[in-house]
Amino acid sequence: MNDRLPPETIIRLDDARSGLRGFIIVHSTALGPAVGGCRLWRYTDEVAASENALRLAGDMTMANALAGLPFGGAKAVLMLPEPPFNRATLFQAFGRAVEGLGGRFVASGGLGVGPADMALVASETAHGPPRSDGLAGGDMAEATAHGVFRAMEVAVSRRLGRTLGEVTVAVQGVGGVGMALCALLHAAGARLVIAEPHAERAARAAVRFGAEVVQTRLIAQAPADVFAPCALGGAINLATLPSLRAKVVCGAARGQLAAPELADMLAERGVLYAPDLLVNAGGTISAAADRLDWPEAERDARIDAIGYRLSEILDEAEALRMPPARVAAITARRAVATARPALAKTMLAA
Numbered sequence: 001m002n003d004r005l006p007p008e009t010i011i012r013l014d015d016a017r018s019g020l021r022g023f024i025i026v027h028s029t030a031l032g033p034a035v036g037g038c039r040l041w042r043y044t045d046e047v048a049a050s051e052n053a054l055r056l057a058g059d060m061t062m063a064n065a066l067a068g069l070p071f072g073g074a075k076a077v078l079m080l081p082e083p084p085f086n087r088a089t090l091f092q093a094f095g096r097a098v099e100g101l102g103g104r105f106v107a108s109g110g111l112g113v114g115p116a117d118m119a120l121v122a123s124e125t126a127h128g129p130p131r132s133d134g135l136a137g138g139d140m141a142e143a144t145a146h147g148v149f150r151a152m153e154v155a156v157s158r159r160l161g162r163t164l165g166e167v168t169v170a171v172q173g174v175g176g177v178g179m180a181l182c183a184l185l186h187a188a189g190a191r192l193v194i195a196e197p198h199a200e201r202a203a204r205a206a207v208r209f210g211a212e213v214v215q216t217r218l219i220a221q222a223p224a225d226v227f228a229p230c231a232l233g234g235a236i237n238l239a240t241l242p243s244l245r246a247k248v249v250c251g252a253a254r255g256q257l258a259a260p261e262l263a264d265m266l267a268e269r270g271v272l273y274a275p276d277l278l279v280n281a282g283g284t285i286s287a288a289a290d291r292l293d294w295p296e297a298e299r300d301a302r303i304d305a306i307g308y309r310l311s312e313i314l315d316e317a318e319a320l321r322m323p324p325a326r327v328a329a330i331t332a333r334r335a336v337a338t339a340r341p342a343l344a345k346t347m348l349a350a
Contacts, residue, residue, distance in 0.1 A: 007057060008034075009104070010050075011097065018093035019081035023050050025057035026105050027073045030339045033103055034074035035287075036060040037110030038094065038121070042080040053077035059254065059277055062332040066309065067281040067302075069288050074105045080112070091117045095124025103127050108287060129287075140283040143303055144252050145180035147282025149188075150307035151274050152226060152250045158314055159248050159272040160225060165189030170224035170246060172216065173231030174205045177252045177283075181230060182209050195219035220244050227251070234258040236273075241265060250274035263325035274310055275328040281306055 009026040023046075026034045036057060043049040053075050061073030078094060091113075098107050098121065108129045109118045115129075122128035152169075156162055168191040171178055175196075182192055182205055192211035195218070196202040202213050214222055220235065221243035229235035233255030236244070241262065249256065249271060256276045257263060266273045282303045289299035310324075313331065317324040 007054060009101075011101070012046075013078070013094070013097055015093045018089040019085040020078065020090050020093040020097075021046070021049075021081070022076065022078040023053040024076045024097060024101070024105060025050075025053045025074060026101070027054075027057035027075070028061040028336060029072040029104055030336045031061075031065060031072050032070040033106050033127075034060075034072035035064065035069075035106045035108065035284075035291075036074035036076065037108050038076040038078065038113050038118075039110040040078045040080055040112035040117075043077075046079070049077050049079050055255075061336060062329065063277040063281055063284060065332040065335040066275075066278045066328060067285055067288075067306075068309075068335075069284065070292075071106075071288065076105075076107060078113075087117065088120055091120035092124050095121035095128065098127050099125035101127070106291070139286055141176035141180050143286035143299075144177045144280055144283035145184060147285070147303050147306040148177075148181055148228070148230075148250065148252045148279050149184040150304055151279040151310045152185075152228070152248070154307045154310050154314070155248045155250045155272055155274045156226060158311070162225075163188075167191070167225035168193060168223070169226040169228055170219050170222040171195075171211075171228045171230055172219045172235055172251070173229070173253070174201050175230070178228075178230035179205060181228065181252060182211065186210075193219070193222045193224055195222075222246075229253040229256045236262050236266065238262075241269075244269075244271065246271070248272050248274070250279055251276065252280045254280060257325070260325075263323040267323040272314075273323065273325060275313065275325045277332070278310055278313065278328050279306065 007025050007027045011024040013020050013022045057073055057075035064071045064073055106127045118129045156167055165188050169185050170193045171182055172195050174194050186209040192209050194205050194211045195214050195216040197216055205211050206213050220240040224246050226248040227246035228251035230252040233253055235256050237258035254276055285302045313324050313327050317327040
């Protein structure tokens with residue numbers, strides 16, 4: 001999905017003493033406080049960092065809307081300083097920047113940012129992570145994988161007329177979420193093909209699940225029924241699309257399509273793409289459960305409902321003869337527009 005709506009607030013971070021540089025983008029607070037992760041990454045320049053932050057913040061608005069959560073979307077992108085630098089000082093400075101927004105932005109962990117880093121953020125602001133938040137670890141990874149699993153059940157049934165125990169799934173990336181997804185798929189009887197650059201993780205998955213291991217560059221063309229990208233974004237691109245053999249794409253990675261038009265190209269090839277912003281919401285829902293003090297049963301029911309929401313999106317996509325990713329974008333925009341009626345015309349036309 002490519003959200004072109006302007007953000008509400010752009011904060012440029014530049015603190016020479018701590019080495020903090022980057023951006024906080026508050027995209028929308030129409031549905032509630034803007035919730036989003038923080039990533040620490042090496043960017044070529046501030047333009048690249050700001051563009052990444054803008055895209056990810058818009059994605060969070062859409063993801064929270066699709067999950068039916070009372071939150072808007074935001075993102076913080078921090079530029080990795082050249083060593084040496086004091087990590088504690090940097091994240092404390094970031095925490096003060098979050099506090100300065102007065103609760104409009106609620107920060108959580110993300111790529112390159114672990115629980116210890118977010119504890120430093122929390123020492124400077126009340127608007128930090130919930131109890132289970134972290135770097136795709138613990139409950140967050142399990143919750144994300146559970147949501148993907150439920151969505152994959154629906155997608156495989158709709159496109160292939162089979163159960164997960166009757167298919168082969170190619171999983172790209174077996175970190176916290178990918179490994180948890182493999183466990184669920186293995187228990188369901190699926191055959192697994194995996195790609196993972198860390199040899200120890202790959203070996204562990206191969207032994208634990210009887211998985212075949214292939215090189216990362218070959219995973220998209222593996223002879224599988226389902227392709228599950230669970231690493232970085234852009235797994236579906238102009239280079240991988242022609243050799244893609246799976247008829248279902250359903251994974252945990254954010255931004256699986258390198259460009260929006262690839263949704264149409266997948267549909268033309270008869271591939272069902274389960275929109276990632278809907279499918280990978282399990283971790284977001286788990287974090288919301290902590291923030292809102294939902295009982296465990298409600299959290300689990302909402303994660304299970306990801307499959308039901310995907311089924312609704314697929315029904316509408318079939319009726320409108322549109323790719324599911326486009327229908328998901330329309331659905332999310334409609335939710336935000338309804339929450340803020342003055343923006344309705346702009347939102348639905350975008």
